[in-house]
Amino acid sequence: MTLTEFIAALDALGADGPARIAAATDLDSWTEVRNALIGRQSGRLTELMGALGALPKEDRREAGQRANTVKVALEAALEARRAELAAAEAAGGRALDLTMPARDRWYGAVHPVSRVIDEVVEIFRELGFAIALGPEAEHAWYNFGALNFPPDHPAMDLHDTLYVGDEQVLRTHTSPVQVRTLQQYPPPIRILAPGNVYRSDPFDPSHAPMFAQIEGLVVDEGVSFADLKATLSHFARRFFGASTRTRFRPSYFPFTEPSAEMDVQCGVCAGSGCSVCKHSGWVEILGSGMVHPAVLEAAGLDSERYTGWAFGMGPARTAISRHGIPDIRILYDSDVRFLDQFAR
């Protein structure tokens, strides 16, 4: 046998095989067809493979590869037909009821608050921010003193603090990470610090004693309020939609100056006023400001040389408003029926 003859025989088998397989009407006739095609004893393909040895040595490799291709195709066609016939047989000869549901599996879910954090992180990553973390039980100095809180001042009353020791608090905001990072790494600093913070707030429909916050910090030479406004407005457009309008209004945080709250135009009423925005047309999204020189100085930086800006936001608030969750405690209850709503 020559290579040409061998290939012609293979092609014939490849062309003829599928039709014979399809013609099998039950498992018995399928077995007959299978044996005739690739059976170990008398299968046509087996015969041809046996003839490989008779070919000239230099042709064997190509012939073998071609034979293998045909073999794989025949096997696949046989298996598909066998599955059909077996299913039909199992169904008492009836065809499958293809309207029946797929075999299901459990789907997992990322917590809705984590989803908001993910989106914020993704947007700031595009702008070159890295992720920094810090401890939740903190020295009071990192939580207050280094952040320019005047000692024993009413500004502290805005932070109902849980204490775990003398001068040891559960951090009331993620801002301590600002100071830790500034002490650890030299500028340029571009970080985002997500994490849990604690307040001595009773657990009720709109308060929780622990909640997530996301802090952002930029420190370098020549960083200005214009960069703050532009970056945070860019964030708002990426997060809420390209046509989102923002406004900045004066605020007070001991660790930033000038301080500003950023509002976005209410998406429910498009600024005309509704109950969601308390009829102001605007929804408060985050607090921000230029890093106070005292904070840079607390971290040993030259506040004449470096400037920066920072912001903080609460992802839980975004999560409950975007999903219409009426009670913040639902985020903590961990009811599987709630969590599963975020699973697909």
Next chain:
Amino acid sequence: MKISHEWLARFVPHGRDAAAIRDLITAHVATVEGFEHLRADLAPFVVGRVVESERIPETKLSFNKVDDGSGTLLEVVCGAPNVTVGAKYPFARSGTRVPPSAKNPTGLLIERRKIRGFTSNGMLCSAQELNLGDDADGILTLETDAPPGTPLLAVLPAGDVRLEVDVLPNRPDLLSHRGVAREVAALTGTPLGVPTELATLAAPGSPPVRGDTAASAGGISVRIEDRADCPQYGAAVLSGLTVGPSPDWLRTAVEASGGRSINNLVDATNYLLHGLGQPVHAFDAATLAGDAIAVRRARAGETLVTLDGQSRALDPRMLVIADAERATALAGVMGGRASEVTSTTTRVVLEVAEFTPRVVRATRRAVGLSTDASYRFERGIDPAAVAEVLATGAALLAHVGGGRVEALVLVGDAPAPRPAVTLRAARAALVLGEAIPLAELTGLLTAVGFACAPTGGDALVVTPPSWRLDVVREVDLIEEVARLRGYDRLPDTLQGARPGTVPDHPLFTAYRRVRDALVAEGLHEVRPLPFTSGAAMPSPDDALVRVRNPLGEDEPYLRREVLGTLARRAEYNLNRMQGDVRLFEVGTVFLPQGAALPREEQRVGVLVMGRRRPAHFTEPQPPAWDEWDAKALAERLARVAFPDAAISLVAADAPVLWSVRAGEATVGTVRRVALDAPVWAKPAFGLELTLGEMPSARVAPAGAHAHASAPARPRAAAPMRYVPLPTTPAAEFDLALLVPEAVTSAQVEVLLRATSGPQLEACTLFDEFRGEGIPAGMRSLAWRLTFRHPERTLRDKEIDGRRSQLLKTLEAQLGVRPRTA
């Protein structure tokens, strides 16, 4: 701070409506959170125009067609004599509630009804019916161009608006109408004025009698014993007073700013508080023993019944006002009941003083009593206003009480001028991103009371006004400039950013890897509260970190295990008949370290129970999660969490099933989880891995950094190396073995691998069996072994040789024999 729009306008006649003022204050000063129309009851009324009118015979009534802007003319019966076709009137549609008034003391709900056979669909209203005046002779004609249907309040500015300004702790100067008026004056370019009621007062006859620590006049002596806490104490002695109702303007002002009118004298003190920002107090002079006033620390054991009727135990942390015998008021917080102004009071000592924020905060906290006065003193009052308010206040009380000012006393130091601060235009430009000319800087700051002196260069020397205690450094002035100019008028330009030096925190990247893997396994991420009762601990105070001021005594501790939190969450679900629970959390645990901050670890906890898969018609009863699922999850999780380490699970003592090792380190455990569970619940399995520690040590001392010790960015792990795909056939055989119960599967497998040589490719346990045909004390385990030679096909003889070699070794070393059929 509640600001009455009308009262504000008496300080600054800005000529703008309340909404415009709200927007201006929010944009430049402080957020206006509330906007309350004090005549909100008029909101439903609209402008109505009479289109047709005819008399109803033998009555005083008219039958009219009214255009209310709805597009349909409404039929309305009206009893007023002055209905004129073409004129506009306040109109109440059906369903509108007319407020209670002299004419309708209980109010009136307007409904569609029949009058003398005519249908009436609303009401045209008189001034009296709307509480807009006494005119009840006819309906109120509106002189307006506004079309029918326009809200009445839009064309008839009736009633005051109360603005709720969210004053933050740095701006106590905004805690008065005058303070807010200063800002509005600057923002609108309107000069700050003096309200008529103050401008027309007769000035007290003579200036105050002054003294450093003591002074007396008008029969009263004043002495400051604690000058550090009370820099100034002013007292006005008034006599011939009559306590009675307040005049209308005073009552209205007090009520518009959210207070309740009490009597003329008390209302006048509230006027000074809310109008001028200075807390004052009126003592009934007849009650002061020895006609003396002393400012001193309270004595241990002293008590005082305050105005609210509470008896307060005093101690030396508190500052008090005392007469010759006893404490009569908590300085800066609240007066005493015994010296309260009553209906029979005729002689009054009016206190106008400066107490330091520190002492008022200490006093307020010690007694647990916050008042309008303490709120202002704690944040800081305008020290320069004390003398002024003393004179004005004395005149005001004398005026409204019909009495006279006997004398004024002012003890203490005149306030020192505020230190000047240099403002460099270049620095402002750097911080704000835009150069603002010196002239504009000067203009903005001068408008709110700063005194600006040029230096001849690029800077100003700026002296803050006495009421701006918050302005102490250059950046405070830059903020003033920014907000007064308007944040929205500052540029927003993205600046080119240099890449930062901070690497991603490895615990965050580990969290993301772990979380994504567990979600892919069908688990739900949770973020529960980390507090715990400590009930399961024999001595929780040693094992757990206790919150010193917990929210509740039921959960005063911080957890030391994530799994405990997940167990409580699983029970929560079981209580709601949810038995398929697959939760995980990546969170913090707190391990006590004595007086130091707790050690914090980032852990991942996983709890699974219930069905392994949802039911399907091919599998109506899916299997429940079991130990082997938990082991698989743990192995998978550990590999994801510690990609560079060799992971092994080592059998451990109950209730732990396995401890998880990454390299040599034990990083976690896999356990059965005991739950308070109903009988139908399936067993729960949990695992908890420590991803790493979150250090809480200080990075560097205050004012210093540790940049030299910044950790280097982690090197990327060595890439996975490609393994060439096999080109030779594999040879497989199964070993069914009888294994004594004392011998573990791992022992057998270790021996199989060790004995098989390098050509062993895979060794897979695929069966365990006990029972028929298996001797007691034994079990059958079966492995499939796959061998492959890299270069050639293995011969049958070689395979058989290995098989018998393996069996011989197994028998010799472990007493394991082949299972024969």
